[in-house]
Amino acid sequence: MKSVKAFAPATVANVSCGFDILGFAIDAMGDEVEVRLKDEPGLVVVSIEGDEGRLPYEVEKNTCAVAIQAMLDEMDSQVGMEIYLKKGLPLGSGMGSSAASAVAALVAANRLLGEPFEKKNLLPFAMAAEKVACGAGHADNVAPSLLGGFVLIRDYHPLDVIKLHVPHGLHCTLLHPHFELKTSDSRSVLRDNVSLKHSTIQSGNVAGLVTGLFQEDFELIGRSLRDVIAEPYRATLIPGFYETKEAVKGAGALGMGISGSGPTMFTLSKGEEKSQAIINAAQQVYDSIGLGVDSYHSAINTRGAYILEEK
Numbered sequence: 001m002k003s004v005k006a007f008a009p010a011t012v013a014n015v016s017c018g019f020d021i022l023g024f025a026i027d028a029m030g031d032e033v034e035v036r037l038k039d040e041p042g043l044v045v046v047s048i049e050g051d052e053g054r055l056p057y058e059v060e061k062n063t064c065a066v067a068i069q070a071m072l073d074e075m076d077s078q079v080g081m082e083i084y085l086k087k088g089l090p091l092g093s094g095m096g097s098s099a100a101s102a103v104a105a106l107v108a109a110n111r112l113l114g115e116p117f118e119k120k121n122l123l124p125f126a127m128a129a130e131k132v133a134c135g136a137g138h139a140d141n142v143a144p145s146l147l148g149g150f151v152l153i154r155d156y157h158p159l160d161v162i163k164l165h166v167p168h169g170l171h172c173t174l175l176h177p178h179f180e181l182k183t184s185d186s187r188s189v190l191r192d193n194v195s196l197k198h199s200t201i202q203s204g205n206v207a208g209l210v211t212g213l214f215q216e217d218f219e220l221i222g223r224s225l226r227d228v229i230a231e232p233y234r235a236t237l238i239p240g241f242y243e244t245k246e247a248v249k250g251a252g253a254l255g256m257g258i259s260g261s262g263p264t265m266f267t268l269s270k271g272e273e274k275s276q277a278i279i280n281a282a283q284q285v286y287d288s289i290g291l292g293v294d295s296y297h298s299a300i301n302t303r304g305a306y307i308l309e310e311k
């Protein structure tokens with residue numbers, strides 16, 4: 001085998017109450033990466049499509065190459081590879097764009113090498129790429145993109161990643177206002193310390209959300225989508241955030257939060273029927289403030305990243 005192409009899905013990180021510890025994957029969008037063996041050692045990013053010329057080709061900066069290099073270093077391998085990236089995700093959107101590239105690249109490269117690593121053991125390499133992209137090696141995008149479904153990162157030291165149950169019929173709608181927010185900027189507005197009161201509220205909601213997923217209790221899922229740690233600071237960076245939250249709840253969403261570090265907002269609903277009403281409600285808010293908004297809706301992706309083609 002000389003070449004493998006893989007797909008990795010977009011993700012919603014945090015899921016409101018689970019800052020850096022919860023995320024899920026969606027079906028609607030993702031990145032594609034083809035990796036080809038080459039005779040000489042070293043990695044080369046050969047082409048990037050769909051980024052309007054904005055992403056770095058340097059192997060120390062592009063998350064595809066950073067992730068593969070971390071894997072090769074672990075193996076003490078000098079294998080040479082060419083990387084071809086097709087972006088399916090907008091940059092700086094809060095849909096795990098840097099993560100999807102890293103994960104697709106790793107899944108393709110791992111297959112090309114005869115799968116020396118189990119899928120879940122690719123995570124630390126993808127986290128190394130996130131560290132380069134946004135300054136923090138958080139796993140709440142890369143883990144669901146790799147493994148699919150809802151994922152809990154119970155601990156980072158050592159890494160303890162747990163797949164959660166995905167209730168039948170749970171549906172996600174994403175609302176992406178037309179501006180970019182870099183994860184590093186959106187992290188810089190957060191506070192280092194959390195009060196005891198807020199820690200109590202947040203823990204209750206994480207426990208409620210996880211229980212709601214396993215019990216397929218949609219009402220419990222909805223009332224657990226509450227974040228008192230990051231959202232109050234980040235919402236100020238997203239025009240129309242609170243108006244949109246009220247409007248989409250009125251349209252039947254179980255709840256709404258910031259997807260990852262924003263500016264995309266996510267809602268969860270029971271079944272896909274509510275999606276159009278949710279999209280219309282958000283559209284009205286953004287029309288009134290004169291800002292464009294793209295909308296997507298999707299089932300939860302339970303499969304994670306996968307191989308598209310091998311030659």
Ligand SMILES: Nc1ncnc2c1ncn2[C@@H]1O[C@H](COP(=O)(O)OP(=O)(O)O)[C@@H](O)[C@H]1O
Nearest residue numbers: 062063091092093094096097098101133182183
């Ligand atoms: N393959 C890649 N795809 C997306 N972003 C990348 C990639 N490689 C490096 N980056 C860098 O990562 C940053 C984007 O990451 P981030 O702000 O976390 O956006 P997102 O929330 O969409 O993942 C940008 O600085 C970008 O240059």
Ligand SMILES: N[C@@H](CCOP(=O)(O)O)C(=O)O
Nearest residue numbers: 013020094095096183260261
């Ligand atoms: N937990 C991270 C998630 C960032 O997600 P992204 O999709 O915006 O990269 C955070 O909240 O900073």
